[in-house]
Amino acid sequence: MKRILALVAVGICLPAGIALAQDEAIEVEGPPPELSGLKAEAAEIVGDNQKLTQEIVDSLFSFSELGFQEFETQRYLTELLESNGFTVERGVSGIPSSWWASWGSGKPVIALGSDVDGIPKSSQMPGVAYRQPMVEGAPGHGEGHNSGQAVNITAALAVKELMERENLPGTIVLWPGIAEELVATKAWFARDGRYEGVDAVLFTHVDDAMVVSWGQATGTGLVSVEYTFDGTAAHGAGDPWKGRSALDAVELMNVAWNFRREHLHPLQRSHYVIVDGGDQPNVVPSKATVWYFIREITADKIRENFATLQRIAEGAAMMTDTTVSRRIVGAAYPRHFNKPIAEAMHRNIRAVGMPEWSDDDQAFARAFQEFMEADEITGLKTEVDDLEAPKEEPESGGSDDIGDVSWNVPTVTLRFPSNIDGRTGHHWSSAIAMATPIAHKGATAGAKVVAATMLDLIQDQALVENAWTYFREEQTANETYLPFIGDDDPPAIEKNEAIMGTHKDELSRYYYDPSKYDTYLEQLGIDYPQLEKPGAE
Numbered sequence: 139m140k141r142i143l144a145l146v147a148v149g150i151c152l153p154a155g156i157a158l159a160q161d162e163a164i165e166v167e168g169p170p171p172e173l174s175g176l177k178a179e180a181a182e183i184v185g186d187n188q189k190l191t192q193e194i195v196d197s198l199f200s201f202s203e204l205g206f207q208e209f210e211t212q213r214y215l216t217e218l219l220e221s222n223g224f225t226v227e228r229g230v231s232g233i234p235s236s237w238w239a240s241w242g243s244g245k246p247v248i249a250l251g252s253d254v255d256g257i258p259k260s261s262q263m264p265g266v267a268y269r270q271p272m273v274e275g276a277p278g279h280g281e282g283h284n285s286g287q288a289v290n291i292t293a294a295l296a297v298k299e300l301m302e303r304e305n306l307p308g309t310i311v312l313w314p315g316i317a318e319e320l321v322a323t324k325a326w327f328a329r330d331g332r333y334e335g336v337d338a339v340l341f342t343h344v345d346d347a348m349v350v351s352w353g354q355a356t357g358t359g360l361v362s363v364e365y366t367f368d369g370t371a372a373h374g375a376g377d378p379w380k381g382r383s384a385l386d387a388v389e390l391m392n393v394a395w396n397f398r399r400e401h402l403h404p405l406q407r408s409h410y411v412i413v414d415g416g417d418q419p420n421v422v423p424s425k426a427t428v429w430y431f432i433r434e435i436t437a438d439k440i441r442e443n444f445a446t447l448q449r450i451a452e453g454a455a456m457m458t459d460t461t462v463s464r465r466i467v468g469a470a471y472p473r474h475f476n477k478p479i480a481e482a483m484h485r486n487i488r489a490v491g492m493p494e495w496s497d498d499d500q501a502f503a504r505a506f507q508e509f510m511e512a513d514e515i516t517g518l519k520t521e522v523d524d525l526e527a528p529k530e531e532p533e534s535g536g537s538d539d540i541g542d543v544s545w546n547v548p549t550v551t552l553r554f555p556s557n558i559d560g561r562t563g564h565h566w567s568s569a570i571a572m573a574t575p576i577a578h579k580g581a582t583a584g585a586k587v588v589a590a591t592m593l594d595l596i597q598d599q600a601l602v603e604n605a606w607t608y609f610r611e612e613q614t615a616n617e618t619y620l621p622f623i624g625d626d627d628p629p630a631i632e633k634n635e636a637i638m639g640t641h642k643d644e645l646s647r648y649y650y651d652p653s654k655y656d657t658y659l660e661q662l663g664i665d666y667p668q669l670e671k672p673g674a675e
């Protein structure tokens with residue numbers, strides 16, 4: 139049954155001055171899902187904190203940091219959390235840019251996570267509906283990972299204020315997805331016991347919709363692995379018969395894998411880059427390295443394909459009289475999200491609703507979709523999505539190492555509406571909205587949902603119990619988590635150091651200064667929404 143929920147009516151039971159994201163009627167299914175009591179107060183505090191949310195979103199956007207190099211991000215966020223009473227540990231799991239923040243005591247322990255790293259070569263001016271790098275060739279937030287910590291921190295501060303006032307027991311933990319684009323840390327956090335004693339993980343990720351799911355998520359898990367071949371150098375022309383080329387081994391390995399693809403299940407995804415192919419043509423390469431992502435729908439199939447890849451690597455070494463070694467760079471278990479928490483979160487999603495987009499936001503979204511030659515020019519979504527149940531037929535796609543967390547503790551991912559449909563993933567077009575009012579409003583709406591779900595977990599002991607019953611009796615009854623990383627695999631913390639080193643000075647000229655400028659768009663001199671390139675015909 140459809141009905142109209144007039145939020146004006148909700149306003150009656152709220153203190154004056156409440157700033158809900160939406161002040162128009164929204165259409166909902168079933169019984170009226172109102173934010174009442176402490177949830178309504180949390181939404182009010184989140185609304186009052188929109189300036190902070192915007193500053194976090196814009197600051198992280200301006201830092202433009204790649205995985206394992208999120209040091210400005212770490213400095214900024216940990217100082218902010220410490221100044222708000224959180225205890226912060228830096229460099230956890232031997233990862234220098236990581237951190238762990240906690241406040242409170244006792245149960246439940248609620249851990250809020252979100253990724254913070256960017257994408258190579260995706261530097262992009264925000265708020266303009268065309269391609270314009272801020273720094274040519276530099277990294278940027280071409281995934282939108284600058285927004286999730288703003289959601290979590292805003293939600294955490296609101297709930298903390300209420301917990302202090304009401305003397306509610308519980309512990310709030312905030313943690314970052316470091317180097318998520320390399321899926322290279324969450325399995326390490328899990329291995330090192332970071333989620334032991336945690337009752338629930340609420341993870342947040344940018345999207346163009348407001349949605350949560352339960353069960354196996356769409357997409358894959360993966361093993362990220364580098365193979366390094368060792369050969370023998372020689373003069374490429376003088377005495378090449380003395381050489382044994384490590385690059386030959388890499389090329390033969392890749393040829394073999396590409397032939398093998400035909401006989402792999404179509405749900406698999408695999409890709410590689412050659413990170414070291416030798417130094418110069420007249421020196422037979424004595425070292426060469428190729429880096430693979432091996433993705434599949436289930437952990438067993440990932441292991442099976444990884445074993446095939448391993449044999450192919452050994453075969454390539456045999457063919458070239460080289461030797462081969464391997465190194466695990468990252469890992470992501472297929473994700474499985476918790477049903478009871480997802481259901482609770484979905485009720486909050488319906489109560490909060492989508493942000494109220496301005497005409498400028500919609501004009502910007504449509505101009506962007508036209509520029510991207512999107513299939514449909516839809517503008518921004520105005521309705522929340524249904525609760526997503528597991529697909530009957532699994533669907534392939536990307537991975538996220540939140541999968542490893544989801545097999546250690548009941549976990550859900552809130553996807554919040556800070557981006558525009560029609561973008562390309564891992565691409566500058568995914569950065570274009572990420573420091574605009576669209577990103578800010580989406581993060582505020584997301585924070586209201588996270589805060590309300592935290593209050594559900596704090597106030598409703600049965601929800602925590604049901605979450606663990608589902609985890610033990612449904613999720614893990616027939617499947618055991620066997621991590622893809624070993625006890626001794628170190629995190630690949632040197633990754634992206636060279637790229638960041640090349641661009642950091644120039645990027646630092648663009649760091650957002652909230653003490654001088656209200657918004658980052660103002661600092662950049664962008665008259666939002668800038669639909670056409672100045673000077674363009």
Ligand SMILES: [Zn+2]
Pocket residue numbers: 253281283318343
């Ligand atoms: Zn992501």
